[in-house]
Amino acid sequence: MNERSFSLAALTVLELSPPEMVEVAARAGYDQVGLRLVPATPEEHHFPLVADAMDEIIRQARQARCFPGxxxxxxxxxxxxxxxxxxxxxxxxxxxxxxRGVSALTRARRALAASRRLLDPTC
Structure with a gap:
């Protein structure tokens, strides 16, 4: 069986710049990095999203998801x-x-560990 590879996505470490994200992904043990193609912070240029009732959906997508499992x-x-x-x-x-002050590296490691536990409960 092939070992699963993991990619760190931008929303997991939203405050990091792409170069910082690459460094954190490498230090946390990820195989790949999914750099954002669409702006995700107020400092970046945004395009308006035109749709009904999207504010809550966007809030949940950006802020209220759980770690795997x-x-x-x-x-x-x-x-x-x-x-x-x-x-x-x-x-x-x-x-x-x-x-709450949890570092990007710690959050990235927690996401990776939760995903590995989900795929292999003996981890």
Whole structure:
């Protein structure tokens, strides 16, 4: 069986610049980095999103997701049907942890560890 590869997504470490994100991903043990193609911070240029009732959906997508295995979705079941050589991109917004002073490296490591535990409960 091939070992699953993991990619650190931008929303997991939102406050980092792309070069900082690459460094944190390498230090945390990720195989790849998913750099953002769309601005994600107030300092970056944004394009307006035109849709009804999107504010709450966007808030949840950016701020209220759980680490793998901590939510209500059968993520293990969904992942079980994917080929084991498909890289997984870990995009877990962690604004609350960031606001509490948890470092980007610690959050990236926690996301990777949770994902590995989900795929292999013996980890």
């Amino acid at each position: 901590e939510g209500d979705i059968d993520l293990a079941g969904l992942l079980a049907v994917l080929p084991s050589d498909v890289p997984l991109s870990l995009e877990i917004p962690t604004q609350e942890l960031r606001e």
